[in-house]
Amino acid sequence: METVIPLSFSDFPDDVQLCVLSFLRPSDLAAFSCTCKRFFSLYRHDQRLWFSMCHRRWGSKTLINKWVNGKISYKRLYGILEEYENLIGFWRRCGDTAAAASSPPLVFFEWGPFYITGSRVSPSKNRGYEVIKKPFLWMSIASKGEPVNYLDPDGKFALTEEDLLGESGFVENELIQVNVGFIGESHVVVEENLGFSGFRRGSSSGNLRGEEYENVYGSPPDKLMTEIYQHFANRTSPSGNGVSRRQRRREKEKQGKMRKWDPEHFVKIVNCSPKPARPLQGLWKGICDDMSLDFYLVSYDDVGGIACRKVGDSNKPLTCHAPIFWTSNLTFIESPFSPEEDYIYNCRLHLKPIGEADQNHDYPLSLDDGDVSRMLYINSSFDLVIPGTNVNPRQVEGRIWQYGNGTFGFGFLRDNFIIDLKHIARNGHLLDTIGPSDG
Known part of the structure; x- marks a missing residue:
């Protein structure tokens, strides 16, 4: 008579455990990690587990180990790629902007080896079935681990890994750094990041959720003392309100002159x-x-x-x-x-x-x-x-x-x-x- 020896999950080899756990979603994995200290540590710190999870979910679409060459944790990378995944597919522009008069309304997002590419799609003029694909938006992760997005209005550049990491010495002001703001799951705003200029500087905000969208720019340090002065001056001067309004108007006019790109809104075609x-x-x-x-x-x-x-x-x-x-x-x-x-x-x-x-x-x-x-x-x-x-x-x-x-x-x-x-x-x-x- 054969004797059946019961085995617990902990009795399996580590590689088998990692393979099984890689099928779970983070929420399920978090619940599983509460069963013992070892699995809690595995969930919090084990890079092999999170790499397996990233590779199982997106390995056939992008090169997991090429995203910033492993300079951030795979657990954090999982969260970023999960957010990016909602972009994949077709979107169409909404709203009336200066760019609307000259650019196609249809946009297609797809995975690259270590980035996400947004391309404008339009019918060809050669009377055939070909479609023109013109990349205009590149989304990746900078060397310090923060999401970073670059806009190529003319679709002229084929970016390299060094470019996206800001390590190539690329000519400044050729591309526009932008914020990509997610408003829900089916609305995206691409807006110039006026807090930074040039290609090699990191992004301060990366991808934004809807509740963060109104606070895109923030206040640079050199404006802090000016704002404090204006606050107290407005409280003591009879004409303070008028001075404050004029100052805000001048700042808006200055920002308007600096802006290279009007915000564009896109809605997803489900x-x-x-x-x-x-x-x-x-x-x-x-x-x-x-x-x-x-x-x-x-x-x-x-x-x-x-x-x-x-x-x-x-x-x-x-x-x-x-x-x-x-x-x-x-x-x-x-x-x-x-x-x-x-x-x-x-x-x-x-x-x-x-x-x-x-x-x-x-x-x-x-x-x-x-x-x-x-x-x-x-x-x-x-x-x-x-x-x-x-x-x-x-x-x-x-x-x-x-x-x-x-x-x-x-x-x-x-x-x-x-x-x-x-x-x-x-x-x-x-x-x-x-x-x-x-x-």
């Missing part, structure tokens, strides 16, 4: 990818009827409808027009289709980049190919059907044809073409990217 229950959801790209490339956002609302809009600034509700199409009926009609529906699909042209009309693509050219798996009825919101009016249904009615590879195309009965939508990103990476000089 649900950027399709899901089994929401197969059309996400950010897509397609050739429009004027043969230019554009970006489309398809979203499912809380009342069971679908709407598609072109991507734009949020102060223009994603576009200056109403949604391109919408539907409140999510019931797909499965293939095979009726002869009438076959005709509606087959008599329309697929919009394609110039010069690619005769090439094979991921989407089908005929229902006979069997690649259209199902269909959905839609309406155009430019011509909403109002009950009691005599609107021609062919002016507002349309179809979505979903293909076997998960992409889809849409068209309206009033038109003779189909706009086929393709993925703009896959597995966290932009597809068909080119540089600004190529587009």
Whole structure:
């Protein structure tokens, strides 16, 4: 008869324990550390444990040991990377600033080897599916361990590790040091850090939470005595209030002259990818009827409808027009289709980049190919059907044809073409990217 000897977790080798614990979240690990002094010490000080946790969570996306070359604890690095992780993905600019007139509204954040990169994304001008990717924001950790963020307005520099650590002797004033302020989980503010200038100086505040946002600048030491003097002068001088206001106005004017970059606000585009229950959801790209490339956002609302809009600034509700199409009926009609529906699909042209009309693509050219798996009825919101009016249904009615590879195309009965939508990103990476000089 075999004897079963019970083993406690402490009986396992250290490497096995570390491997098991690396699957936990910090909150779970903190609770586990209360079970004994050894595990409490492990939680508080063991670098091997926190490196394993960082590597398990982000090791496939970035080089954990390259972040400031281990000059800060991996426990602290875990907290910083966890905050950065919320940035990954697509954002769009909101608000009306000077930069809004000249820069694309769509921004994409992604992991680098030892930094986070924010890139502006815009359709190329070469009448193809390529998108222009122009890095403009770099976020990393300085040599002393504090988060530091640099803005490259013109997207001209490819930064090195020495640059981000401030050790390269990079020419000052080429880049702008900024604060990246998190307001909740879906709103980010990029604002110039006026307390510092040049590329090689450290950041005082790093990434800020919403409650810290109003206190970005602080008071440099050389202003302290001036502020104390003004405080007592205002209490004794009859005209003190006016002097104080004029002084504050002069300081604001001075700050305005020093500012190189107006604050930019970005809101996160959530649900950027399709899901089994929401197969059309996400950010897509397609050739429009004027043969230019554009970006489309398809979203499912809380009342069971679908709407598609072109991507734009949020102060223009994603576009200056109403949604391109919408539907409140999510019931797909499965293939095979009726002869009438076959005709509606087959008599329309697929919009394609110039010069690619005769090439094979991921989407089908005929229902006979069997690649259209199902269909959905839609309406155009430019011509909403109002009950009691005599609107021609062919002016507002349309179809979505979903293909076997998960992409889809849409068209309206009033038109003779189909706009086929393709993925703009896959597995966290932009597809068909080119540089600004190529587009």
